[in-house]
Amino acid sequence: MKELSLHILDVAENGISAGADRIEIEVIEDREQNRLQLVIADNGRGIPRDQIDRAMDPFYTSRTTRRVGMGLSLLNAAARQCDGHMWIESDVGKGTRIVAEFVHDHIDRAPLGDMAGTMISLIMGTPTVDFEYRHEVDGSEFVLSTREVKAASGGRQITDPEVFQYIMETLRTGEKRLTEGG
Amino acid sequence: MAKMSIDDLKQIKEKTAKETSLREGMANIKITVHMGTCGIAAGARDVMNALMDEMAQTDRQDIRVVASGCMGMCSSEPNVTVEKEGEEPIVYQHMTANKMRQVFRRHVLEGEVQTDFALAKM
Numbered sequence: 467m468k469e470l471s472l473h474i475l476d477v478a479e480n481g482i483s484a485g486a487d488r489i490e491i492e493v494i495e496d497r498e499q500n501r502l503q504l505v506i507a508d509n510g511r512g513i514p515r516d517q518i519d520r521a522m523d524p525f526y527t528s529r530t531t532r533r534v535g536m537g538l539s540l541l542n543a544a545a546r547q548c549d550g551h552m553w554i555e556s557d558v559g560k561g562t563r564i565v566a567e568f569v570h571d572h573i574d575r576a577p578l579g580d581m582a583g584t585m586i587s588l589i590m591g592t593p594t595v596d597f598e599y600r601h602e603v604d605g606s607e608f609v610l611s612t613r614e615v616k617a618a619s620g621g622r623q624i625t626d627p628e629v630f631q632y633i634m635e636t637l638r639t640g641e642k643r644l645t646e647g648g
Numbered sequence: 649m650a651k652m653s654i655d656d657l658k659q660i661k662e663k664t665a666k667e668t669s670l671r672e673g674m675a676n677i678k679i680t681v682h683m684g685t686c687g688i689a690a691g692a693r694d695v696m697n698a699l700m701d702e703m704a705q706t707d708r709q710d711i712r713v714v715a716s717g718c719m720g721m722c723s724s725e726p727n728v729t730v731e732k733e734g735e736e737p738i739v740y741q742h743m744t745a746n747k748m749r750q751v752f753r754r755h756v757l758e759g760e761v762q763t764d765f766a767l768a769k770m
Binding site for chain 1 (some may be wrong): 687692697712718
């Protein structure tokens with residue numbers, strides 16, 4: 467994967483496949499501490515204890531459409547190649563929380579990339595799931611909650627053209643402002 | 649497009665409540681973007697974003713977009729499946745943002761299957 471935001475999209479899709487109806491995504495960039503942290507938390511069915519260690523093995527998967535499972539192993543590799551690390555916290559029946567930490571200015575750290583594109587894909591691809599997104603850069607933050615958007619629009623569907631135009635616009639301008647420091 | 653604020657959303661709220669969830673009920677065209685690890689690595693996110701831009705420019709209420717997982721045909725990713733009621737589903741392969749725009753405008757809106765990009769009928 468060329469961008470960390472693609473890993474986020476991929477890992478969040480795992481949560482959706484695990485039956486989650488709420489997914490929290492957090493990106494924290496702290497250049498003073500030289501740290502970048504990603505958190506993807508879902509309320510899906512969770513990973514049984516005996517499978518957590520195997521979840522990072524590319525030759526293990528619980529799926530049936532193909533014999534390998536690359537998602538988490540790729541994120542783990544992306545973190546380790548820049549002196550970072552990744553871990554999995556999971557409770558069966560409660561959900562899974564994936565945390566990955568990176569050295570912010572490491573030469574081998576993939577760029578974060580298009581977070582707005584990732585969130586638009588997630589929200590529009592599965593409008594029935596609630597997404598709580600937070601991106602922090604050196605103390606400034608951008609937050610988007612699909613639950614709040616739904617409430618503010620009087621319970622309209624995310625797929626309503628005016629609602630999804632609002633979400634696309636908000637994400638693109640919000641991310642742009644945050645990353646350009648404007 | 650003009651910038652929207654949360655107040656605009658509240659105005660939307662005041663429009664007739666009847667419209668709500670019409671889209672779900674009437675959808676008879678389904679576009680699936682396959683977003684497994686393989687699809688994402690091959691560019692499915694750009695395809696999905698191009699599709700959402702196209703969706704934003706049409707008033708059609710009968711089209712539903714969904715993301716799904718890997719179909720098991722990883723080497724032909726990004727894959728997009730277009731299902732129209734009463735027609736055989738078409739799976740497109742090696743999609744890009746531009747191919748997605750073409751499939752949306754010609755196949756989804758006008759009914760002309762883009763056989764050059766098609767992988768299979770299902």
